[in-house]
Amino acid sequence: MGSAVERTDKHVREYLLYRGFTSTLKQLDSDIKADKEKGFRVDRIIEQLQQLVQSFDLAGLKEYWLYLDRRLFCRLEDVYRSTVNKLRTSLYRYYVINTIQKGNLEKTQEFFQKQALELQGQAEWRDWFILPFIPTPEQNPAFGAYFSRQWADTFLVSLHNFLSVLFQSPPQPVLLSFDAEVQRMTSLAEENEQLRQVVRRGSVSESVGTREGEEGAVLQAGPSGAPHLVNALSLRSSSSVLRFPQAAESRADDVDATAAKSAVEPPDSSGREDGGLQVEQPFIKLSQEEYGEHHSSIMHCRVDSSGRRVASLDVDGVIKVWSFNPMMQTKATIMSKSPLLSLEWATKPDRLLLLGSGVGTVRLYDTEAKKNLYEMNIDETHPRILSLACSPSGSSFVCSAAALSRSGSVDSVPRLPIPVSGQLLLWDTKTVKQQLQFSLEPEPVAINCTAFNHNGNLLVTGAADGVIRLFDMQRYESAMSWRAHDGEVYSVEFSYDENTVFSVGEDRKFIQWNIHRCGVKQSEQVLPQDATGPFVLSGYSGYKQVQVPRGRLFAFDSEGQHVLTCSSSGGLIYRLTNGEPALDRVLSLGGHKAPVVTVDWCSAVDCGTCLTASMDGKIKLSTLLAQKS
Known part of the structure; x- marks a missing residue:
């Protein structure tokens, strides 16, 4: 109703101005201001x-x-x-x-x-x-x-x-009813124009003839003959x-x-109509807050398993551990002399944080005691710790270590066309020892992303060679692998039912894979450039900051029916579909002035918090309320 009132106020102001009723117009503006x-x-x-x-x-x-x-x-x-x-x-x-x-x-x-x-x-x-x-x-x-x-x-x-x-x-005045009629007729006109375009293209089959006939019926129906939409929300009914x-x-x-x-x-907050039926939005955005303690681009931003703490890492190696419930508060600040490339929360206990460096070490940090428990030397020949994943069922974690690029830098942009060498290792946090090294076929390659299923029996990885590898963690061996993307795999996650795996790659494709049938796609959709990277932030005097994906590029809600992705102005939420296209956009979170480079989704009861982190160091927390159908 608010938008209808604003439009009607505008029309009334135009009318008063047209009639020259300037004193009435001034009084109207005064009343609106004090409304x-x-x-x-x-x-x-x-x-x-x-x-x-x-x-x-x-x-x-x-x-x-x-x-x-x-x-x-x-x-x-x-x-x-x-x-x-x-x-x-x-x-x-x-x-x-x-x-x-x-x-x-x-x-x-x-x-x-x-x-x-x-x-x-x-x-x-x-x-x-x-x-x-x-x-x-x-x-x-x-x-x-x-x-x-x-x-x-x-x-x-x-x-x-x-x-x-x-x-x-309450009953609305005639002017507001007129506005509703105008909006309805505008919607009909737009629908008619779309149908005309379909007919003109001539690219449809016999069904177009049926729709064309329907178009004629719509065009012949005048305002008085069209049914009025009755609002079902009535306090008196x-x-x-x-x-x-x-x-x-x-x-x-x-x-x-x-x-x-x-x-x-x-x-109903969607305002969309499909065949006369209201389509309800799955979420209401209750609020959006900003965490602004970082002063450079974010690389990682992750919520712990309990949903109580957030750990965020920027490109300067500064880590912030903070909470947002009941209020936003920084709990710890970690400064690192050596470059940091990855982080991950431990699952047992969840106060521990794993930090992967660019000099071959992984630190275990206690966020409550605010101190390093110990530092593990992983591999000098593969010093870049690209990804960390903690097993949900125990004290072990998987560590992806990669060799330096040809330039000797920690992170070259763009990446080399030939993937660098890498290792995938399993470590025990209690004994602080390496348990084993996984076999990476057809050749040792840098693993960019890793994810466990709910009980830790399966591990999925995405690599720089475009291959997804699925490991059986009870036998510690590869169960299957397949070529998934043209270029690197940037992000992988298990689906809610764990029968499929989702991946995003350098080729900008968002693909769902059946893990029971090796290499079989269930759906595929091409994402916009700002959802997959490399991410670009333009500055003064033509300066450009370029960042390759490091953190999670997509995250699911608690029921696995919706997915949050990156964009240039904030997070985008899509509904997962079983048809084509694979994604149906339902909500834009917005709020950012720089490209979002990593996301996370913390769900609790009906309220969930979406985290979107950008290249200007800002992290937005958008609190959503799920509307149950």
Whole structure:
């Protein structure tokens, strides 16, 4: 509705200007500027509430909510009053938690002092008056859930959905109905033009004749004969549209009735229509934050197995270990005298970080103790540690070591046409010894990427010779190998069901391979240049920074149905399909001003965080809410 209001406002302004009603136009602009309903733009209303919370403006927050109550909520039937009250309670708790997280205890105490008369008789606030006196409330079982990022994000999306449904329910003025009709007719005109193009090309079979006949029918149907789209989201039609679970009085078991799977029925946010049916977007982007502690291009950015920590490595060899839940905070900074090329989180325990260098060593770093546990000398003749992968089932890790390029540099751009020599080794972190060296057929070659399946029984690798090799980790031998790409393999991952493997190569192809039938493709799609690299960042005076792929180029969601890839302006999310094309683009995360060079996807319950890292050192965290169908 917000976009329709903006367009209508624009048309009204044009009309007033055309008629010469300048004083009316000035008054309209003044009223729009002071509009507390933000043109019925839900995102702007949420933004205003968040701004008041972040600035600790309790009086402004109460006043704005009171305005919304008098202007909007009072029109609702009585059955929705409890929903409004629960949202207000959650908003106040959101404010209180923010004061504690920001260390402003003065504002925390001020809240309870000013709200005492209003809240002390309410059962849901009975236990909250002790909150300012608890040393570590985020660790308290009664309040801990409220300090999680998931609770805050789910509350905000619940409020967003409630307002969205609310704005779509009341009868609209004739001008807004006219706008909807114009948009519908514009969509029909575009569809007709597409059908004309199909007919003109003459490249379709008899089915085109049928579609051409349908086109004639569409063209003959006038505005009055076309059916109107009826909005199914009606607050008056059914009380089941808004589902708000009952709140617990003294515990956060239901996370205040807003951290449930969905406190409010999610509205359709796609706006797309296929055959008259609404196609729902699989994700809602709740927020996007920036981690800006790096000062040079990122090489790797990985979340640990528990989803609590992130490790990021830049081209200057600086490693940052940081958390983003409940707030973004740097835990450790690691400086390296020797160049670093790879990193990987250990699985047991997950606080350990493996760091691969360009001088033949791998360090094991304890991120809690903030110290190196030990350093392993891998191989002097193959000093470039290109990839590390920890087995999910034990204390071993796989290490890919490669020889120097002809120039003697750590990383030449572009790569040599003849792949350099390499080794694939298995090491034990407990004994700090090499267990074995894998056989690489047909010749020893640099392995660029490695990945285990869920139990560590299989290992897949992608190499500089374009070959994918699958290893049986119970027998420590190659199970199969096949030529996968023209040029190097940059990134490989197992599918969700582990019956297939996905790969991205220098030839820009994103391919799904059947691991039960050697070398058989299940799907293939060519990706844009900015999804696969080499990545280029242009600077002043014609200077160009070029970076070959190092980190993960794609990552899956928790159910393996969607994939996140790199692009020049942010991450792109595609839906995996069984047909052609293999990928269906569903969401652009955006937010970057430089090419994204590596991605990761951390999933937890319905909220997941996409990490996209770019050549200007910026890392964006986009929090998504999955819409379950």
